[in-house]
Amino acid sequence: MTLNPDLSRTEDTTGGPDEGLRRTLGVDRRRFLSTCTAVAAGAVAAPVFAAAPALAQDRGRDHGHDRGGQVLVPPHKRGIILYTVRDATARDPLASDLPSGFREVFKQLARHGYRQVEFAGYRQHANAPGGDNLETVQGARLLRSWLDENGLRAQGNHGFIPPSWPLTTADLDTFKKHLEIANILGMDHMGTGGDPTGSSYRADWDVAADKWNALGAVARREGIKLYTHNHDSAYGFLLDGGPLDDQGRPTRSSGIRKLEYFLKVTDPKLVWLEMDIFWAHVAQYKFHTYTAHDGSSRKSVFDPAGLVARNNKRYPLFHAKDGVVSTTNGMGYDMVPFGTGVIDYTTFFSRVGQRNYRNPMVEDDNSPSATDPAQSLREAKISYDNMAALRKRRG
Numbered sequence: 001m002t003l004n005p006d007l008s009r010t011e012d013t014t015g016g017p018d019e020g021l022r023r024t025l026g027v028d029r030r031r032f033l034s035t036c037t038a039v040a041a042g043a044v045a046a047p048v049f050a051a052a053p054a055l056a057q058d059r060g061r062d063h064g065h066d067r068g069g070q071v072l073v074p075p076h077k078r079g080i081i082l083y084t085v086r087d088a089t090a091r092d093p094l095a096s097d098l099p100s101g102f103r104e105v106f107k108q109l110a111r112h113g114y115r116q117v118e119f120a121g122y123r124q125h126a127n128a129p130g131g132d133n134l135e136t137v138q139g140a141r142l143l144r145s146w147l148d149e150n151g152l153r154a155q156g157n158h159g160f161i162p163p164s165w166p167l168t169t170a171d172l173d174t175f176k177k178h179l180e181i182a183n184i185l186g187m188d189h190m191g192t193g194g195d196p197t198g199s200s201y202r203a204d205w206d207v208a209a210d211k212w213n214a215l216g217a218v219a220r221r222e223g224i225k226l227y228t229h230n231h232d233s234a235y236g237f238l239l240d241g242g243p244l245d246d247q248g249r250p251t252r253s254s255g256i257r258k259l260e261y262f263l264k265v266t267d268p269k270l271v272w273l274e275m276d277i278f279w280a281h282v283a284q285y286k287f288h289t290y291t292a293h294d295g296s297s298r299k300s301v302f303d304p305a306g307l308v309a310r311n312n313k314r315y316p317l318f319h320a321k322d323g324v325v326s327t328t329n330g331m332g333y334d335m336v337p338f339g340t341g342v343i344d345y346t347t348f349f350s351r352v353g354q355r356n357y358r359n360p361m362v363e364d365d366n367s368p369s370a371t372d373p374a375q376s377l378r379e380a381k382i383s384y385d386n387m388a389a390l391r392k393r394r395g
Contacts, residue, residue, distance in 0.1 A: 069391035072349040073360055078387055079116030079155055080109060080362040085376045087368035089124045098373055101128025103146045110150040112381045113388060118361045119157035140184040154185040155359050156317055158193035165211045179222040189317060190219060191227035191274055195234040196262060201249055202240040205258060209265040216270030227272040227317060234259045235283035235302055241293040253290040255300050263311055274317035280304035281343055285332030305351040320360040337379045338362050339386020350392050362387060
């Protein structure tokens with residue numbers, strides 16, 4: 001059986017006149033649930049960026065300004081995706097004195113200074129409190145109680161997006177279960193770690209847009225903003241014209257990038273994006289030239305901050321991961337802890353603005369270590385301190 005959800009609701013949720021009413025209703029529902037739960041780039045060989053300055057530690061409270069300038073990421077917006085410390089949540093508490101499982105990891109992250117977390121699923125070690133699988137209503141209530149006791153807020157999850165389209169009843173029911181979990185946890189946003197489609201063809205992105213508009217409408221009825229996350233290929237060039245190949249597909253580009261097109265054909269009241277800033281800069285390095293419909297070669301260097309600024313509230317979340325220059329891996333960068341690389345986050349956050357709206361989540365895929373079990377949480381602290389130290393440059 002297949003099912004297309006009802007898309008009849010069209011009230012504005014992007015910050016217009018109805019925003020205050022929607023947020024009031026959303027808070028009331030979450031408060032109720034909480035009570036119930038008791039709880040470039042270009043053609044050069046390497047990316048061209050000035051090295052980021054050394055960032056001083058700043059763990060004290062602030063109100064957005066100090067003698068060093070405006071704080072670019074306010075304390076309540078400093079977050080981390082738990083994928084960065086996945087080894088710690090998966091650690092056996094009976095075999096280690098290090099923090100293990102969600103509850104102890106939350107406690108450690110709060111000590112570092114973090115105030116937000118983004119989930120990457122709800123599984124942990126079976127010996128941790130609550131057991132291995134907390135992807136249930138009961139598990140969400142337990143997670144919410146641990147978040148609350150440590151002063152943390154859940155702000156998104158890289159979780160379930162139905163593979164079917166049109167949606168099967170089973171997939172829609174599972175999606176709704178995840179929305180219920182998101183509401184228990186107090187999330188404003190729920191999303192995925194993958195791109196809407198891996199295709200380069202406009203027709204496939206049109207299908208993806210239809211699906212995401214439908215899913216976004218379901219999420220919206222539950223007070224949740226649905227978002228998709230990017231990797232570098234999603235900011236490559238769309239194939240949308242020119243001669244056709246032997247399968248009848250276009251072989252050339254208008255110069256529009258895939259996710260730029262997705263932004264145009266999805267409803268801004270239903271679909272949001274989370275920019276992974278590292279992968280956006282990899283895209284800047286990799287995708288700088290395209291073959292136009294007339295066969296000419298044209299250059300177009302990607303500007304990640306410019307895209308965010310042009311689409312403003314379509315980007316409520318970021319993955320904040322850093323990189324050092326690499327000339328050998330084909331990506332332009334090797335991933336390193338936030339603030340220890342060359343991506344100019346001071347300029348990026350200054351340009352995108354809306355600092356009390358954006359939710360940057362520290363991420364480093366490489367933080368877990370097979371030989372140093374304390375590394376991921378140690379690097380999480382380094383990343384927090386460097387994010388807290390970001391200040392808007394004077395002048």
